[in-house]
Amino acid sequence: MLSPVPVVLVSCGGTAEWQANIITIAWVGSVCSDPPMLSISVRAERHSYEIIKATGEFVVNVPSQELTKITDWCGMVSGRKVDKFKESGLTPGAALKVGCPIIQECPINIECQVRQTLALGTHTMFVAEVVGVQVTAALIDTKGKLRLDQAGLIAYGLGHYFPLGPAIDHFGFSIRKRKPKPRPGKLANRPRRSRKTG
Secondary structure, three states, rough: OOOEEEEEEEEEEOOOOOOOEEEEOOOOEEOOOOOEEEEEEEEEEEEEHHHHHOOOEEOOOOOHHHHHHHHHHOOOOOOOOOOOHHHHOOOEOOOOOOOOOOOOOOOEEEEEEEEEEEEOEEEEEEEEEEEEEEOOHHEEEOOOOOOOOOEEEEEEEEOOOEEEOOOOOOOOHHHOOOOOOHHHOOOHHHHOOOOOOO
């Protein structure tokens, strides 16, 4: 019932032993700031589980709304039977730090190396350190700030995909001091007197 959550395309493989594959995952989240770490949870019967367990690497690719149909499709077909990069039309690109490819159409690519594996029940959690990040240049403003509000991202909840809207405010806005507004009335409209010194 914890909804909505991010929905991402996780790419893995791309080695001599393992063909590159893509899996759609909604059970993903940040778990540590220093070192930067995140986790993904994968069922053991999924093809990507075998690849990630063997290679210890994956990339979390954050899709935009235009990729919603492809994101859903990548979660419905098996990489054991289908070359998902070829069939989806997604473009593999070179990662900075890991051997598996990024998805070039995704605006954000987070490269990860597995640090811990936890078998929890229906899913196995891969806890991984973030070792590289690539972001499309269109989302970086002139001050070098990442503009997530312009990425058109999607979320997932209770079997449905949802678009993310504009930002409400920034972290800490609830205690931010605001400049007092001038009180209406005669004092606000009265011309200011000049002071004489001497």
